[in-house]
Amino acid sequence: MSTRRDFLKDSSLLGFGATIPTFLGQSALAARTADKPGAKDTILVVVQLTGGNDGLNTVIPFTNADYYKLRPTLAIAKDKVKKLTDDIAFHPAMAELAKLYTEESAVCVVQGVGYPNPDQSHFRSMDIWHAGSTAANLTDGWLGRTLKAKPSPAFHLAASNETSPLALAGAPVRVPSVASLDDFKLKTSAASGADGAAQKGVITGVADTSSGGNGLLDFVSRTQMNTYASSEKLAALGKSYKPKVPYPNTALANKLKLAAQLIDGGIGARIFYVALDGFDTHSGQGGATGAHADLLQQVSDGISAFYRDLAGHGHKDRLCVMTFSEFGRRAKENGSKGTDHGSGAPMMLVGGNVKAGIVGEHPSLTKLEDGNLVHATDFRRVYSAVLEQWLGVDAKAVLGGEFKPVEVFAKK
Amino acid sequence: MTDPKWAWAPYEPTDANPWDRRKVGHLYRRAGFGATTAELDTGVKDGHLKTLTRVIDGHAESDDFSSTSAFMASERSMPSGAPQERLSAWWLDRMLKTAHPLREKLTLFWHNHFATSNAKVKNARFMLDQYHLMQRHALGSFSEMLIAMGTDSAMLVWLDTNKSTKLAPNENYARELMELFSLGIGNYTEADIREAAKAFTGYELSYGKSTFSYRQHDGSEKKVFGKSGKFKGDDIAKLCLEQPACPRFIVRKLYRFLISESDTPPAELIDPLAEEYRKSGFDTGKLVSVMLRSNLFFAKESYRAKIKSPVEFVTGIVRGLEGTAGALPLAESLEGLGQVLFAPPSVKGWDGGPAWLNAQTLLGRNNLALALTSTEDTRFGSRCDPAAVLAKHNGEIVDFLLDVFLQSDVQPAARDRLHDYLKTAMHVKYPAYWSVGDVSNHRVRAVAHLVLTLPEFQLN
Numbered sequence: 062m063s064t065r066r067d068f069l070k071d072s073s074l075l076g077f078g079a080t081i082p083t084f085l086g087q088s089a090l091a092a093r094t095a096d097k098p099g100a101k102d103t104i105l106v107v108v109q110l111t112g113g114n115d116g117l118n119t120v121i122p123f124t125n126a127d128y129y130k131l132r133p134t135l136a137i138a139k140d141k142v143k144k145l146t147d148d149i150a151f152h153p154a155m156a157e158l159a160k161l162y163t164e165e166s167a168v169c170v171v172q173g174v175g176y177p178n179p180d181q182s183h184f185r186s187m188d189i190w191h192a193g194s195t196a197a198n199l200t201d202g203w204l205g206r207t208l209k210a211k212p213s214p215a216f217h218l219a220a221s222n223e224t225s226p227l228a229l230a231g232a233p234v235r236v237p238s239v240a241s242l243d244d245f246k247l248k249t250s251a252a253s254g255a256d257g258a259a260q261k262g263v264i265t266g267v268a269d270t271s272s273g274g275n276g277l278l279d280f281v282s283r284t285q286m287n288t289y290a291s292s293e294k295l296a297a298l299g300k301s302y303k304p305k306v307p308y309p310n311t312a313l314a315n316k317l318k319l320a321a322q323l324i325d326g327g328i329g330a331r332i333f334y335v336a337l338d339g340f341d342t343h344s345g346q347g348g349a350t351g352a353h354a355d356l357l358q359q360v361s362d363g364i365s366a367f368y369r370d371l372a373g374h375g376h377k378d379r380l381c382v383m384t385f386s387e388f389g390r391r392a393k394e395n396g397s398k399g400t401d402h403g404s405g406a407p408m409m410l411v412g413g414n415v416k417a418g419i420v421g422e423h424p425s426l427t428k429l430e431d432g433n434l435v436h437a438t439d440f441r442r443v444y445s446a447v448l449e450q451w452l453g454v455d456a457k458a459v460l461g462g463e464f465k466p467v468e469v470f471a472k473k
Numbered sequence: 474m475t476d477p478k479w480a481w482a483p484y485e486p487t488d489a490n491p492w493d494r495r496k497v498g499h500l501y502r503r504a505g506f507g508a509t510t511a512e513l514d515t516g517v518k519d520g521h522l523k524t525l526t527r528v529i530d531g532h533a534e535s536d537d538f539s540s541t542s543a544f545m546a547s548e549r550s551m552p553s554g555a556p557q558e559r560l561s562a563w564w565l566d567r568m569l570k571t572a573h574p575l576r577e578k579l580t581l582f583w584h585n586h587f588a589t590s591n592a593k594v595k596n597a598r599f600m601l602d603q604y605h606l607m608q609r610h611a612l613g614s615f616s617e618m619l620i621a622m623g624t625d626s627a628m629l630v631w632l633d634t635n636k637s638t639k640l641a642p643n644e645n646y647a648r649e650l651m652e653l654f655s656l657g658i659g660n661y662t663e664a665d666i667r668e669a670a671k672a673f674t675g676y677e678l679s680y681g682k683s684t685f686s687y688r689q690h691d692g693s694e695k696k697v698f699g700k701s702g703k704f705k706g707d708d709i710a711k712l713c714l715e716q717p718a719c720p721r722f723i724v725r726k727l728y729r730f731l732i733s734e735s736d737t738p739p740a741e742l743i744d745p746l747a748e749e750y751r752k753s754g755f756d757t758g759k760l761v762s763v764m765l766r767s768n769l770f771f772a773k774e775s776y777r778a779k780i781k782s783p784v785e786f787v788t789g790i791v792r793g794l795e796g797t798a799g800a801l802p803l804a805e806s807l808e809g810l811g812q813v814l815f816a817p818p819s820v821k822g823w824d825g826g827p828a829w830l831n832a833q834t835l836l837g838r839n840n841l842a843l844a845l846t847s848t849e850d851t852r853f854g855s856r857c858d859p860a861a862v863l864a865k866h867n868g869e870i871v872d873f874l875l876d877v878f879l880q881s882d883v884q885p886a887a888r889d890r891l892h893d894y895l896k897t898a899m900h901v902k903y904p905a906y907w908s909v910g911d912v913s914n915h916r917v918r919a920v921a922h923l924v925l926t927l928p929e930f931q932l933n
Contacts, residue, residue: 248843277827281830
């Protein structure tokens with residue numbers, strides 16, 4: 062944990078004056094090296110599919126007869142799927158991502174990802190993915206530890222009632238949750254400019270209390286100082302941004318658009334986190350259309366627009382979007398035309414430098430464990446590739462163990 | 474380590490740890506929604522025993538309050554399709570006006586425990602029924618509440634029990650019953666869940682009423698926690714209640730709610746209360762009373778050991794200013810702070826603690842405090858006016874506001890800055906049409922806003 066004193070020191074060294082927090086201060090470093098070819102920092106955007114995405118109806122083994130037996134009402138007909146290979150296809154709602162796969166070679170699918178002794182509690186399993194660990198007590202996240210190893214600005218793009226994910230806990234500076242740059246303004250009831258400045262002076266001044274050892278009070282004042290320092294700069298950032306392609310008007314796409322603004326704004330942010338809820342489809346899941354299809358379409362259209370927008374702004378080779386869910390769903394559908402909690406499921410990576418294609422075999426539909434698809438690839442092997450080959454940090458240190466990286470990035 | 478015997482023994486004031494305004498403020502924040510100046514005065518004057526009894530037992534609700542609140546919750550004014558904010562506003566209004574704040578506070582605790590959201594239930598009548606179930610048992614019997622929750626209409630929708638049949642049991646409720654409502658993770662197996670799910674089949678909603686269908690119920694023998702029987706839903710709840718993990722799980726959660734979220738209490742501290750709780754047949758009122766009267770509750774380590782929830786933040790301001798802000802705009806503003814009543818983010822409820830605060834919610838708190846204390850923002854009406862309260866109590870601006878909101882417990886530097894602001898404010902050029910009164914009211918409101926942005930005010 063960096064102290065307030067450190068952060069004042071760091072930021073004034075960078076010439077931002079005494080109140081710029083480290084997470085913005087770092088941008089000066091990024092900007093300084095950005096001119097050199099190839100020196101632009103890579104970016105990771107994690108897209109969390111909350112609730113347990115049905116992997117089997119996302120990446121579909123459409124030539125496998127067992128698939129149709131297991132899913133009498135939910136299976137997607139052969140002629141409806143978006144083919145990726147001779148026997149693997151995307152759900153029809155994912156037409157845009159399928160295009161990125163076939164036309165842009167910008168999509169990598171890792172099949173059958175999970176971890177040993179899968180837990181079927183949403184919260185425990187989500188914590189495991191967030192922490193990058195199956196230890197009993199999980200208190201910080203893999204991205205928080207990454208930020209600690211290699212500090213950079215990071216953002217959680219959130220709806221206002223969304224709390225900061227465990228994945229980001231443990232970062233040296235608390236990662237801000239942001240819904241809209243316009244809201245990012247500190248207001249006062251100023252009678253005049255001087256009055257307003259005086260009030261802001263008090264608000265930022267009182268935040269800087271050196272407390273007598275109360276951890277919570279320290280936490281509050283640190284969060285306040287970070288917030289006040291960043292608010293002015295962020296509020297100004299969004300106004301000039303023009304997307305190169307239209308974004309669909311969905312919650313996920315709006316968050317990704319905000320990420321694009323922050324990326325293009327050049328403040329040096331490297332890690333972004335967004336979540337889309339609703340994947341807990343115990344009943345009425347739907348097939349080619351319906352609830353699950355709508356969610357997949359939101360994911361596919363949103364990520365595709367984001368990729369194309371950033372490509373238009375010249376950032377596609379810096380970009381890697383990674384999707385995950387806390388678990389997949391039971392292979393056999395239940396009686397409520399839905400699916401219960403399962404385990405192994407696919408992950409997707411999208412970007413200009415991913416190794417396009419399908420990694421690994423589709424999990425067997427006959428050798429099930431408790432009715433669940435068995436994972437073949439530990440999710441930490443994907444994290445490991447992202448950490449080592451994309452973000453340039455020591456994966457072993459972050460994950461607390463050796464996990465052989467999966468080949469998901471193009472060799473340079 | 475804290476000695477459990479000392480920790481749970483009733484607090485007695487000493488010279489080193491006297492009964493004072495800070496303790497009254499602490500009690501009113503934790504056991505209710507904050508104190509007014511009058512409550513702080515009376516609390517100190519009456520002493521700890523009388524004050525504790527008043528806070529714990531509360532008063533009977535006035536006829537006016539009861540009938541107005543009931544009317545607002547009637548089918549006519551709150552039909553099943555009533556919008557989310559109206560539900561939320563209705564409860565917020567109760568929190569601000571009730572004669573027994575502790576009961577509403579514990580209802581809020583249970584709402585976070587059985588966290589059910591109208592976002593999926595989409596039926597205000599069901600949500601109100603669940604509220605009444607929790608409010609009835611808030612300080613009563615946890616076992617009765619846990620059993621009744623299994624057939625609660627909102628819960629049937631929320632965790633899909635209404636779609637769980639003999640041929641296709643749905644595991645959702647059985648899982649959360651064990652993981653989140655009674656035992657905590659690690660105290661059951663996946664097999665327990667799969668078996669228990671069979672017992673929760675056949676519970677349906679028919680014409681908006683919770684019913685039981687023998688035809689859809691799986692009447693076969695199930696094996697849960699090593700016991701076998703033709704269990705139904707209520708049998709599973711009873712089996713959970715018999716597990717030693719159950720009272721511990723609830724006591725631990727209440728500890729975090731009432732005493733401190735800054736530490737993880739050791740088993741030695743939790744177990745004696747858990748044992749009493751079990752013996753009492755899960756009498757929550759008794760447990761809460763022991764906690765609130767205890768040495769530990771009034772000890773230094775529990776003071777300001779929580780981050781205020783958005784609801785506590787907002788109600789604390791309105792009560793402190795003796796105001797009557799419009800409940801509907803107040804409820805809407807809570808969304809930006811991260812807590813919408815009747816709409817927790819997931820069945821796990823709100824994480825609470827440090828998770829309440831991030832850049833966005835902090836600015837939201839500051840800007841809401843501004844809106845509530847200023848006349849420029851007319852959303853809340855001008856009935857929450859710091860200038861008027863100050864005039865009524867006749868004090869010095871900074872002293873008065875720091876007393877009512879923080880019982881004067883702030884860094885000297887912060888107090889100095891507020892005084893400095895008042896001095897500079899003397900030289901500010903105010904608009905020519907402002908009267909002397911306008912200027913002085915503006916300064917009171919500005920200082921009130923600044924006090925509410927103090928880091929200490931974010932703590933409970």
